[in-house]
Amino acid sequence: MVKMQNSELILSCDGIDESKNDIFRPIHYLGSKLRVLEQIDGIISNLASTGDHVVDLFSGSGTVSNFLSNKYSVTGNDIQEYSRVINSALLCSRVGMLEAERFLTSCTNSYFHDLSEKCINPLINLERSAIKESFDGDNHLLCNVIESGSIMASDAIEGSPLFEALNVVKNRLNSAQVLHSNQFIATKYFGGVYFSYKQAVDFDVIAYEISLLKNTPKDIYMAALLSTVSEVVNSVGKHFAQPIRPRYKDGRPKNNLAKSVSKDRDIDVMSTYRKFLYKYVESSKRKYPNYATKLDFKNALEESENVKVVYADPPYTRDHYSRFYHVLETLALQDSPDISTTNIKGEVKYSRGIYRENRHQSPFCIRSKAPSAFEELFYLTKNSGASLVLSYSPFSSESKAHPRVMDIDTINNLGKKYFSNIECISAGELRHSKLNHSSKHLNASDEAELFFIFK
Incomplete structure (x- = not known):
């Protein structure tokens, strides 16, 4: 033994x-x-x-x-x-530093910024208001954003400010013919829940620019994005098994909610991405x-x-490890997965973690x-x-x-x-x-x- x-x-x-x-x-x-x-x-x-x-x-x-x-x-x-x-x-x-600099410039100047501003701004502004209200002592709206803020999987109460903002954004995305496309993946699935909407938009800007790359390795650019996502996520343990719970079991909002949310959601995506991209570029030299x-x-x-x-x-x-990294998997694949559901007291709801259907299950x-x-x-x-x-x-x-x-x-x-x-x-x-x-x-x-x- x-x-x-x-x-x-x-x-x-x-x-x-x-x-x-x-x-x-x-x-x-x-x-x-x-x-x-x-x-x-x-x-x-x-x-x-x-x-x-x-x-x-x-x-x-x-x-x-x-x-x-x-x-x-x-x-x-x-x-x-x-x-x-x-x-x-x-x-x-292998990517040279000059290539990396050019790519960062393309992200800064991306047309996707204008598209995202036209479509997503109502939710970005709503979240900012929710955080301000939370610092002032009213946590109601911020709790709703964290619990029900996913564009693709929201159960926001009809008539609520979040419900109205989500509807406006959905209509704008639909008019731009991107609501059901493989664009705005981070924003549509995970914005408000795991990240601020602004951070999610920045992820999508980077992903869009990666999709335009030709005749150059894309994996370094995508890996730097995945590292950035892991670094800024607002969750327990920086994993994706589940979003944070903004309320105690009795329904009361948790103490210092705005402060605990802001420490991650205030992280600047582009500067964090730049740091990781340089790290990958510097690491991409091997003998064998x-x-x-x-x-x-x-x-x-x-x-x-x-x-x-x-x-x-x-x-x-x-x-299953896939539960802890499903957000990274979806962003790496840049697809539009069906979201798994759960039955709660006879009511079918989307999974709180917004998990992909048919995630890998290791034997x-x-x-x-x-x-x-x-x-x-x-x-x-x-x-x-x-x-x-x-x-x-x-x-x-x-x-x-x-x-x-x-x-x-x-x-x-x-x-x-x-x-x-x-x-x-x-x-x-x-x-x-x-x-x-x-x-x-x-x-x-x-x-x-x-x-x-x-x-």
Whole structure:
């Protein structure tokens, strides 16, 4: 039996010095490996030589792939488009600083500013009034904007100021023939709820200018946009599992609502975008050929050639990661998805998080499917001739944390069927940050991260 203590939720990125060792956090990410990059590199260096091919199978935000690409030829793979875009920007795409400057100028001078001003201004002005009223002590309108401000998924009360402004904007978008197009995606779906309407419009301006690019890599520009979206979002933990709740359970608006909303909604999108775009441009120089793929883990393993090491960090809890990044996925795809619904006391409503219909559901998050998924992971890696480094965040059955779908011993026993040499290494005492209020923090073990090495 493998006996290790356990942990809960995500590795904190707070306090990370991104100026060292090419560390770069593209987005706020659950389970980010920023704090253990050197440990991962140290493990892989005992399995592979400089320039060898390493596959980061569930690459997520791309931090591991990016870090390893300093020494290896890396394939960053993930099933989500936003991840492919970020990996492509970090690993494969190259854009010069002059090109980046030209693009920023095109965003500043975009005709889309005029179109957005004609269409969206009633909601921008309404939100500004709502925040002012909230600072003056009346939170009613601001609560409504946060709870019901989505143009595509609003349940605003008929006759209310928000309802009237939404109708005016919908009519203007319809007249401009963009209400049902793949333009104004950020504004139509997520404005007012996750971002200010002004911020959402700026996202859409940038996305529009990206769509006009020809004969140049688009992924760096889109990745910088996704990083900006993650940086400015007004939500708990800077993720997209759900918008903030502006009221207490008894219906009263929360204290200091305007202040907590403004700290994110006052962030300037264009200056933040400029910062991230420069960061991607500076990071886009690599010694070895790299690849960014968007494949199911099985297809990625079957299609990869001459792989020396597979690094795998699959999800382990019942929480599907796609719920935390659905906004990034929609903006990366620039499509107009149907919104999922929920049944509340017999009434069908749009999901509060404005989730995409048919989001990816990982088999590693489903108790009935996880064993066979791990079995396929072991079989296909062994069949490729590669070693496998598997990240695992333990869990204590005595705690109230979300249980892991697969426990350590089950994973270990499955691995023994395919690999004769198995090691387990601890990353040491790492503290975990939580997404909820500090009063609700669950106890976390100091044994925060384990690495299984199968060879």
